[in-house]
Amino acid sequence: MSVTIKDVAKKAKVAPSTVSRVISDSPRISQQTKEKVRLAMTELGYHPNYHARSLVNQSTRTLGVIMPSSPKGAFQNPFFSEVLRGITAKASVDKFGLYLSTGQSDDEIYDDVQQMVFSRRIDGIILLYSKMNDRIIPFLLKEKFPFVLVGRPADQFHEQVYYVNNDNFKAAKMVTEYLLLLGHKRIGFIGGELDQIVTVDHQRGYESALEHSDISVNKKYLIYNNEGVLEDSQESLIELMAHKPSPTALVVADDLMALSVLRLLNEMGLRVPEDMSIVSFNNIMLSQLTLPPLTTVDIHIYELGFIGTEKLINMINQKEQENETIIPYRFIKRQTCKKQNI
Known part of the structure; x- marks a missing residue:
């Protein structure tokens, strides 16, 4: 017989509603109570059904990650594997899954984004590129759908878009x-x-x-x-x-x-x-x-992904934050530059 929230509540000597709040990491619950409930969950072998909870909360606990078109170039470039490492790390901490979208053309990507938004299969989007005259950003702004850009938006969207970038x-x-x-x-x-x-x-x-x-x-x-x-x-x-x-x-x-x-x-x-x-x-x-x-x-690619994901999760949770985050860069002098003989 499967373990229920009531079983956990009984063992931890708290109300079932407290167990539910601990699972959702509510700030209203003290750290001491959270630790007591989590210990009871571990001892009983209880695992929350996040899918069922997402149906109740109208949340998928999933983030969409939009790669640029021309996946040949994107997947060959280590930039994308490193930025995805940062995205995955933060998403894992906050118990979000990822939905990776790629396409051979801008039209394919746009269609995929539309489907994700209208079907509500995700809670927010991380956009891994910024292009002139791109249709995705105006669409997401129009739909008021949470998204964060890794990069700088075009000037006309500068005040409207949440983004993380280097200078x-x-x-x-x-x-x-x-x-x-x-x-x-x-x-x-x-x-x-x-x-x-x-x-x-x-x-x-x-x-x-x-x-x-x-x-x-x-x-x-x-x-x-x-x-x-x-x-x-x-x-x-x-x-x-x-x-x-x-x-x-x-x-x-x-x-x-x-x-x-x-x-x-x-x-x-x-x-x-x-x-x-x-x-x-x-x-x-x-x-x-x-x-x-x-x-x-060094543009700190991992941090771009990690902090971009943090900004998106903050948006989803309706936390106040600055729309722009600039990650500092570091110049690394090695051996491919030499003083020019005049």
Whole structure:
């Protein structure tokens, strides 16, 4: 015969309603009483039926996680596995399950989000990308559905959207200034997808640093990786290096692309950092295992996922909080940058 809440209440010498409140972690119950009830639950082998409770409370205890389209690029990039690790850690602490949504196209993702919202199969959404003119954010705002963005929203949604982000403009400006201090004047930029907000912020920071040093932005030094992996953009890199004069340094949008750049430069017979300096973003584990180890910006990916999930759970529980949380970054100097001989 299965153990019931009444059995737990009898053993703990409390009311059944107190056991119910302990299960939902109510702040109205003292820590001492919670420990007594939980001990009784353990001794009796009682396990709460969260599915039944969710039907009563009209809550699914499930969060939707929306990956960007082009899953080939997304799943190859360690950024997403690390941000998911942070999301999973916080969701587990608060006893939320996860529903992962991916799609081959923006239309597929939009349709999936609509189904999740209208069917109420989830309590809230974590959006792992931010694009210009994307339909998902306006839709979620219109439906007044809880969601948090990992990234920066477009300017028109800045006050309405809860989000967690790095200051990508400032970080890109800083790494470009670092290359300038090393004596580099011809600095290329390899960005992500053109319609991604993070690409916009990276390029703005890069251009701002050049302009403050009275260096004109050379449009021929700009490459955008629209396929998720740089292998599909190697022709653009070859054209960039064939341009005369060619860059002596590169600011690359993320470490995964930087690894491809290192390989392609090696195939061209160019040495890093002797012939080309490279700085990147994300500080994935592989960045310290490359030859040479990659100079990069640690954006604390795990924290982005963990704190983004915390913000979403706070929204679901209707707790007051700031709509914006900025995670600090850390510049990690390794061995892919070298002072330029003048």
